[in-house]
Amino acid sequence: MGRKGGAASGAAARGGRRLTYWDPEDEAFWEREGRFTARRNLVFSVLSEHVGFSVWSMWSVLVLFMSPDIGFTFTPSEKFLLVVVPTLVGAVLRLPYSAAVLRFGGRDWTVFASCVLLVPAGLAAFFVQRPQTPLWVFLIVGALAGLGGGNFASSMTNITAFYPQRHQGWALGINAGGGNLGVAVVQVLGLLVITTAGDTHPSYVAAVYLPLIVLVSLGAALRMDNLPVPPAEPGVLREAAAHRHTWWISLLYVGTFGSFIGYGFAFGLVLQSEFGASTLEAASYTFLGPLLGSLARPVGGRMADRWGGARVTFGNFAAMAAGTGVLLVASATTSFPLFVAAFTVLFVLSGLGNGSTYKMIPAQHAREAEQAIAAGADATAAFARARRLSGALIAVAGAVGALGGVGINLAFRGAYGTSGSGTVAFAAFLGYYVLCLALTWRVYLRRRDDEAAAGVRPVRPRITGRV
Structure with a gap:
């Protein structure tokens, strides 16, 4: 249960845009004003992350335009390289971006992380209309687009600290799902450009985001807040890295988010390579999977809030393995409709798994805090450590998961x-989905059954939730 009463009132009292008091586990404070402040920060966090995802995944659309019709001579292998580079850079940047929130504050870092996206968007709009540009220049521009991928980690670390643990499955699902929608939106935009202006104007896709980046940056500057203290202490990433569940959950997140972002970047090129789809045909199908997968993410979080993240994740990986089996059949029989349908289902399942896997993070550390309290530890210190480690694990899992892409x-x-x-x-x-299925059962489901058989019953003095 959360604490009742409240220490200090006036979460809205600020020095600049820094809150003077914040304790979302204080139920009276949360109902009185905390949830309104958290929701406002969540809205602008989603907008910033959404634009970041769009810029990050922009090259999954731009490569579809790079045809011989407008002078490009890149091979399919080189085009896949152009989507690998931003994926890699975005994954690598997630840890430093998460640490930056701790150093500069959520609001200040969000403003910077949004503004800096003007660079990759502007360069993409300039160079993508110049087919004589060498591949290495496009690789540098694509690498800069990876800046948008770092936004996810900083945003999720920040929002985790704004919400009580009992609402984190929903809040993290909304935050991540709204950001993930950026993949689908930029692909819809590419389709609109093709159907209205033709497939010879890829610069329009990038140019649309320049004013949007400015608006989102201004909104974050005017409406977001820094917490009174960093959401986690310096050095907590090292502490999280020494925790075994950090790596178990990260491996699971490779299977869910790695699939979502990897398929999102590659789907159009896969359709062109597997079936010889035209630019219009590929763009007509690429947006649907990321759209449904993004919408499914908060649903996965809600399901995990209700039934437990491990149970939902286990069932999800079983379904992903079955869906991949159908994909193999579709590829072997060259069935385009079955191939697209199976891929779309995999997108939805990856979204559900993203939400359920992330719910396992705060629930796992809350459970460990409860066990420490049962052994005599101070409750406040135990749950403060749980929140610190949860934010750090989210950063690590986000980075490792993106490497799956x-x-x-x-x-x-x-x-x-x-x-x-x-x-x-x-x-x-x-094969990887089957491995994740076995890992979830062995580490997070079988162990619970063994403890229940032994009569182990966790206490829940402050935080509720199931792994």
Whole structure:
């Protein structure tokens, strides 16, 4: 249960845009004013993360325009490389971006992280209309687009500290789902450009985001807040890295978010490589999966709030393995409708799994805090440590999960570059989903059953939630 009463009132009392008091686990404070402040910060966090995802995944759309019709001569392997680079940079930046929130504050870092996206968007709009530009220049511009991928980690770390643990499945799902929608939106924008202006104007896709980035940056500057203290202490990332559940959950997140972002970046190129789809045909299908997967993410968080993250994640990986099996059949029989349908289902399942896996993070640390209290530890210190580690684990899992997207694109690049078919890549993905299925059962479900049989009953003095 949360604390009743309240220490200090007036969360809205600020020095600049820094809150003077914040304790979302204080139920009276939360109902009186905390939830309104948290919701306002959540809205602008979602907008910033959404634009970041759009810029990050922009090259998944721009490469579809790079055809011989407008002078480009890049091979499919080189095009896959153009989507691998921003994925990799975005993954690597997630840890420093998360640490930056601790140093500069959520509001200040969000403003900077949004403004800096003007650079990759502006450069993309300039160079993508110049087919004589060498590949290495496009790789540098694509690498800069990876700045948008770092926004996810800083945003999630920040929002975790704004919400009580009992609402984090929903809040993190909304925050991440709204950001993930940026993948679908930029792909819809690419389709609109193709259908209205033709497939010779890729710069329009990037140019649309320049004023949007300015507006989002201003909104964050005017309406977001810094917390009175950093959401976690310096050095907590090292503490989280030494925790075994950090790596178990990160491996699971590779299977869910790695699939979502990897498939989102590669789907259009896969359709072109597997079925010879035209630019219009590829763009007509690429947005639907990321759209449904993004909308499914908060649903996965809600399901995990109700039934437990491990149970939902286990069922989700079973379904992802089955869906990948259907994808193998569709590839072997060259069935375009079945292929698109199976891929779309995988997007939805990856979104559900993103929400349920992230819910496991605060619930796992809350459970450990309860066990420490049962052993005689101070409750306030135990739950403060749980919140610190939860924010850090989210940062690590987000970075590792995004590296899964790199792996997926490299697998596609290798498969299509050597055999012209994605069968080998799909078989590898199926094997990984089965591994995640076994890991979830062994570490998070079987252990619970063993403890229940032994009569172990956790106490819940402040925070509720299930792993």
